[in-house]
Amino acid sequence: MQKFNLIATCAAGIEALVGRELRDLGYETQVENGRVRFQGAVKDILNANLWLRTADRIKIVVGEFKAFTFEELFEKTKALDWGTLLPMDAEFPMEGRSKNSKLHSVPDAQSIAKKAVVSKLADVYHRRTRFPETGAKFPLEVVINKDRVMLTLDTTGSSLFKRGYRIEKGIAPLKENMAAALIMLTSWKPDMPFWDPMCGSGTLPIEAALIGRNIAPGFNRDFQCESWDWVPDELAEQVRNEADEKADYDTELQIYASDIDGNMVEATKHNAQEAGLAYDIHTKQLAVQDFKTNLLNGVIVANPPYGERMSDKESIIRLYQQMGRVFKPMKTWSKYFLTSDLEFEQHYGEKATKKRKLYNGSLRTDYFQYWGHPDFRKRHQDA
Structure with a gap:
């Protein structure tokens, strides 16, 4: 059973609440600014998406490293194990952010990181033509802070605050x-x-x-990862059934x-x-x-x-x-x-x-x- 390094992202000021929620679900946590780290398998990804009330997203940390040049960014990104995450027809848009780093150009960082992933998949799938990107969506992000790069894969899709019940809104509604x-x-x-x-x-x-x-807040919505071929439909159904039994x-x-x-x-x-x-x-x-x-x-x-x-x-x-x-x-x-x-x-x-x-x-x-x-x-x- 593959274990992933995961982060639950959240608004500033409520990291401790997200950490408490994850610990109540049985995970060891590390609380940081705007996120909480934990580890888990596919079922844990589904559970966290389903149960966390205060988080924004659950992301897989694909890799972390220092990079001071775009060449470093390319080579170290390509070295990551993209083949186990992305199928050959995956749609994998690359978002980006950079702060206090030598690689301060976000468009360039996004482009280089995307090219590195494509180069790795070309080796994995023995394909030299352009990838079709007609399959399920795998949203990627390259975040650079103080020259430290974090590459993530978003498992959530629409933010977790979108429970699915708010069909009518007031002025300046609270998330x-x-x-x-x-x-x-x-x-x-x-x-x-x-x-x-x-x-x-x-x-x-x-x-x-x-x-x-005690109703799981994500019970009536879907998550991005449920469209991926390595997330079994029966596992997603099992997690929801277990949640329903706890209500x-x-x-x-x-x-x-x-x-x-x-x-x-x-x-x-x-x-x-x-x-x-x-x-x-x-x-x-x-x-x-x-x-x-x-x-x-x-x-x-x-x-x-x-x-x-x-x-x-x-x-x-x-x-x-x-x-x-x-x-x-x-x-x-x-x-x-x-x-x-x-x-x-x-x-x-x-x-x-x-x-x-x-x-x-x-x-x-x-x-x-x-x-x-x-x-x-x-x-x-x-x-």
């Missing part, structure tokens, strides 16, 4: 893997109430329901989604239905200022509007002030808010228990965390 990361950074457990009071198209509550049900469809969830915009509430309903979670998420059209609940010991997670994506700054400040008036008295609830407004605490009217720097796409944001004080006596009485 699904970032939404999962926000939830995993909270104290929420499936036996606790969860509420998103500014739900937009419902990404946060849907991701919470997927976590609460919990019995636990009662208390997940709530509300928004002032009725169209967004409807979008949340449609997306939840597409995800097969329509009965797990309770939706309601509701303004923040009218928010009320008798539930205790819950978690609020919200991605309120930022100044960057709404022109009326004053309305955002008023919203943050309303949030403070409504949510601060909820002492048993923990509250988590993602915003790029560094003055959020001032408008909200309370200093956060903790702040964490995250990147929502390319935008620097802070995750303001307000930890609640659970009413354990009440919880035990209710139990």
Whole structure:
């Protein structure tokens, strides 16, 4: 059974979460900036694609080496074992990136690396004419950082944040893997109430329901590697069947989604239905200022509007002030808010228990965390 050196790529700031997910799946990891290294066979590639909630892609590291000249890049790339990965009719586009390196021209690096792969395949398949590239796609990338080259093969295809359920979108929607990361950074457990009071198209509550049900986030989509001849169809089916057996469809969830915009509430309903979670998420059209609940010991997670994506700054400040008036008295609830407004605490009217720097796409944001004080006596009485 062939073992591969693998990386799970991710957004800056959530590498530790990806590492934790991989360790929970049973892998030894090495956490680096923007990625986590691990090893595995074909089944592990499928498992990681299927189960990782916070990663972007799973890539095979074909080779790593130092290169200071294009000749070095060509020879060392050609020396790698491309024949075991790429069939003769493979389509293998080559992307590229370079930073702080002598080989700073990305187009040249891509071209040289591609020519090296072609030269190696010509030797492997005893073919001197041009390769047809009419078969399955094998996306390659050459990344050069401080003169160190990494050549990778992308097993994922469309980024892992594309779960397949979001058929309707709001303004500046939160990516699904970032939404999962926000939830995993909270104290929420499936036996606790969860509420998103500014739900937009419902990404946060849907991701919470997927976590609460232990449903693999990639269950309803395909991955690039499933089109490759050395990834058996029956193995992919086996991995999905094993994932389905681990899902919990019995636990009662208390997940709530509300928004002032009725169209967004409807979008949340449609997306939840597409995800097969329509009965797990309770939706309601509701303004923040009218928010009320008798539930205790819950978690609020919200991605309120930022100044960057709404022109009326004053309305955002008023919203943050309303949030403070409504949510601060909820002492048993923990509250988590993602915003790029560094003055959020001032408008909200309370200093956060903790702040964490995250990147929502390319935008620097802070995750303001307000930890609640659970009413354990009440919880035990209710139990």
